[in-house]
Amino acid sequence: MDDWLTGFGHGPAVLVTVAIVEGSGPREPGTRMLVNGASQFGTIGGGHLEMRAWEIARAMLADGRQRHFERFALGPSLGQCCGGVVHLAFELFDLEHGAMLERRRGEDSWRLIAIDGLSEAALFDAAGKQLAGAHAPLFARDRGTHVMQEQDGRRWLVDAVLAPRARLVLFGAGHVGTAIVRALAHLPCNVTWVDERDAMFPLDVPGNVTVEATDTPEALVDAAPAGASFLVMTHSHALDQRLTEAIMARADVGWFGLIGSKTKRKQFEHRLRARGVDPARIDAMVCPIGLPGITNKAPAVIAASVCAQLLTVWEAAEQAAAGAPPLRLVASRS
Numbered sequence: 001m002d003d004w005l006t007g008f009g010h011g012p013a014v015l016v017t018v019a020i021v022e023g024s025g026p027r028e029p030g031t032r033m034l035v036n037g038a039s040q041f042g043t044i045g046g047g048h049l050e051m052r053a054w055e056i057a058r059a060m061l062a063d064g065r066q067r068h069f070e071r072f073a074l075g076p077s078l079g080q081c082c083g084g085v086v087h088l089a090f091e092l093f094d095l096e097h098g099a100m101l102e103r104r105r106g107e108d109s110w111r112l113i114a115i116d117g118l119s120e121a122a123l124f125d126a127a128g129k130q131l132a133g134a135h136a137p138l139f140a141r142d143r144g145t146h147v148m149q150e151q152d153g154r155r156w157l158v159d160a161v162l163a164p165r166a167r168l169v170l171f172g173a174g175h176v177g178t179a180i181v182r183a184l185a186h187l188p189c190n191v192t193w194v195d196e197r198d199a200m201f202p203l204d205v206p207g208n209v210t211v212e213a214t215d216t217p218e219a220l221v222d223a224a225p226a227g228a229s230f231l232v233m234t235h236s237h238a239l240d241q242r243l244t245e246a247i248m249a250r251a252d253v254g255w256f257g258l259i260g261s262k263t264k265r266k267q268f269e270h271r272l273r274a275r276g277v278d279p280a281r282i283d284a285m286v287c288p289i290g291l292p293g294i295t296n297k298a299p300a301v302i303a304a305s306v307c308a309q310l311l312t313v314w315e316a317a318e319q320a321a322a323g324a325p326p327l328r329l330v331a332s333r334s
Contacts, residue, residue: 003186004034005105007041008098014057015093017113018044019147019157023084025074030145030160034093037061044088049074053088066092066119069155087147089113089157096132097123105207106163106190112136115147115155164188164208165321166314169224171217171243172233173200176259179303180231181209187307189314194220195234218246226252227317229310231289233259244268244285248277255313257306258287 007013013036018029026045033042033050035057044050049072060068068090091113100123101109108126112133122133130136137150144160166189170177173195184191185206195201198213205211212220221230221243230253232243240258247256258268265287272282290305 004032004042005098005102007034007036007039008093008095008102010036010039012036012061013093014060015091016044016053016057017089017091017145017157017159018086019069019089019145020087021084022086025084025086030162035061049086053090056090060090060092064092067113067115069115069157089115089147091121091157092119094121094133097121100132101161108163109161110139110141111157111159111161112139113157113159115157117154164190165318166190166310167225167228168192168231168310169194169220169228170231170233171195171220171239172231172235172259173197174233174235175299176302177233178202179299180306181206183300183303183307184208184310187311189310192220192224196239197235218242221246221250227254229253229255229257229313231257231259231306237264241268241271244272245275245277248272248281248285254317255310256285257289257309258285259289260287262288 004015013034016033016035018025018027018031021029026047026049027043031044033040033044033053035054040054044053052072056068056070070088070090072086072088074084074086097111104125110124112122112124114120120134120136122136123131125131137156139148139156139158141160143158146158147155148158149155168184168189169192170180171194173193177193177195181191181193185208189208191209192212193201193205193209194212194214194217196213196215196217201211201213214220217239224230230247232240232247234240234243244258247253258265265285268285268287269282273279289309290302291309294301294305
């Protein structure tokens, strides 16, 4: 997640952004790859397209060019079977903007990069306030990353650097919980990792994970944003029960998974019904967790299965949100 940002502080670098995709392409608009003198960070899909982009970026570092924009036909010119057309924007990356984006991890940002004319760039926050850079035109936000054209013909890359929408509250720092956190490290999500036992957490956790060592884990259920996903796998069935009841008390839960067997599910169902929980809410509880057909109980296997399950849930939610009427916002001229 945001792998390209990890390389911005290591000297001059060229940022390669997928600006437009026509037909089938290896990655979607808004995918980025940062290339410096020694390495690259992130990927725009591999293959000949990425190799050609790497060559152009290294050439720009050598000759000092600030901007480049190019159309690539994947089939005829690059021999890739996708068959579509990809437009790439190349820019000598602004270190000030990189540092600001690094500080703003977890928040939505918008970048405007001039493709034509003077080498100009601007950075905006989610509310449309300009944070840095040159004068920039008004822009719409209902299209994600795209190329817009002013009346005089000048083109700008409008690049949406959006925080992950998926949020997971994970209760339990045992072997399976640790394996899941490790598997989620580079996926587009933010994780709140909760356990009463502070010593159970590793010294280093992924950048998308926030650790909460607390004696009142139920409070983290109440504090989670609407639509968050919950995964309960603590060391105690009694605590699992309390957390389950707290999650069931919320009407705005996105997804809820409980580790355990079919027998454990029956026991929890019985107790929840006795407490008057809506049967539809009980039916929505996922227990056992993981994809059907995967029966191996090794922590790493469970983690792979559960993460795949979560991705299907989160992508379905994104697609549903994309089908809603778009919210149009524009940045003010500053």
